[in-house]
Amino acid sequence: MYRIGELAQLCDVKPDTLRFYEKHGLLAASARSDSGYRLYTTADFERLKFILRAKTVGFTLNEITELLSIELDKSNWACADVKGLVDSKLAQVEAKLAELVRFQKSLAQLSQACCGGPESAEHCSILEALESNSATVNAVKEPCRHSK
Amino acid sequence: MYRIGELAQLCDVKPDTLRFYEKHGLLAASARSDSGYRLYTTADFERLKFILRAKTVGFTLNEITELLSIELDKSNWACADVKGLVDSKLAQVEAKLAELVRFQKSLAQLSQACCGGPESAEHCSILEALESNSATVNAVKEPCRHSK
DNA sequence: CTTGACCTTAGATTAAACTCCAAGGTTTAT
DNA sequence: ATAAACCTTGGAGTTTAATCTAAGGTCAAG
Ligand SMILES: [Zn+2]
Ligand SMILES: [Zn+2]
Ligand SMILES: [Zn+2]
Ligand SMILES: [Zn+2]
DSSP states (O other): OEEHHHHHHHHTOOHHHHHHHHHTTSOOOSEEOTTOOEEEOHHHHHHHHHHHHHHHTTOOHHHHHHHHHHHTTGGGSBHHHHHHHHHHHHHHHHHHHHHHHHHHHHHHHHHHHSOOSSSBGGGOHHHHHHHSOHHHHTSOOOOOOOOO | OBOHHHHHHHHTOOHHHHHHHHHTTSOOOSEEOTTOOEEBOHHHHHHHHHHHHHHHTTOOHHHHHHHHHHHTTGGGSBHHHHHHHHHHHHHHHHHHHHHHHHHHHHHHHHHHHSOOSSSBGGGOHHHHHHHSOHHHHTSOOOOOOOOO
16 A cells, blocks of 8 residues: 555656546545545556556546546447547647647748848848738748848 | 727637737737727737737747737847747747657557457457556557457 | 654646626617 | 617636645654
8 A cells, every 4th residue: 555655756746646636536545544644556556557658648637537437347348439539639649740840840941041140130031921921921931131 | 990800800810819919918909999999000900910920830929929029129139039939939849749749659559559349448459558567558569359 | 742754635826828708888770 | 769789897717737835634753
């Protein structure tokens, strides 16, 4: 039986996190000491590990709650259900990824056109791109042309 | 002079969003009507466009606030300052991108190993990966082997 | 028998960017 | 003159995953 601080340290999380997981129905201590301290079993430890592994692949705590309810009642679920969760998460991740790639491209283009020097920002190509119409933000930019 | 609903429609945002921007110091109407209605000028419209363009490249509203303060006082800032903001955003985006790519790879691997069929999840390779030690979550997986 | 480390609870706070609501005043059209 | 559509304000709610605080109880060492 681990006390909250022990289990936390073992899994590299804070006690607060474990209380938070309990409050949200992800992981409750299997027992309490006479004085009310939470006592966790190795099964609790395994469950926490499951949660933390699911986090490393990108699932949110709500999604992990679903996963856990399947995990605890496997025989009443099909592979299709589990794969469905993974595939829907994958689709979300790929959508976000696509957005970030757009950001990355735009930012790289803005960065590359700006001289980055000590010249006044009055003719900065980055600001000019943001001032002008949005089609231009993503087009190839003229470098800043600071008059000498 | 546009009323809030007009400007909102023109820029494809909601009136609430404009009030929100005002409350957070990004964009205030230049005037008010006798009855207290917000009245926006074309300069306000341009400023809103600037904000929306900055959003399309990934800047947060706080970052846009910085950008706007430079924009309004260009001569006291250098290209280096502007490029600094862009480059730091780019670094953030790339860090997040790297995390999402890890998620994507793990999820794709999990998905690919699971048969996705109507078989009971008792031997689902996805659940097995999440149950076993974390090194395994990212390794190549055995497909589910449902005993017949 | 007292310090320090640990534990308890409920509830507030954080970041981000809105979105929605209530209760009421204004404008426009019929 | 009255209904519809618009505007005002302040404040609450949403999502995510904690983190922090306050006020207090418990446990082991010295
Ligand atoms: Zn320059
Ligand atoms: Zn520049
Ligand atoms: Zn299967
Ligand atoms: Zn499966």
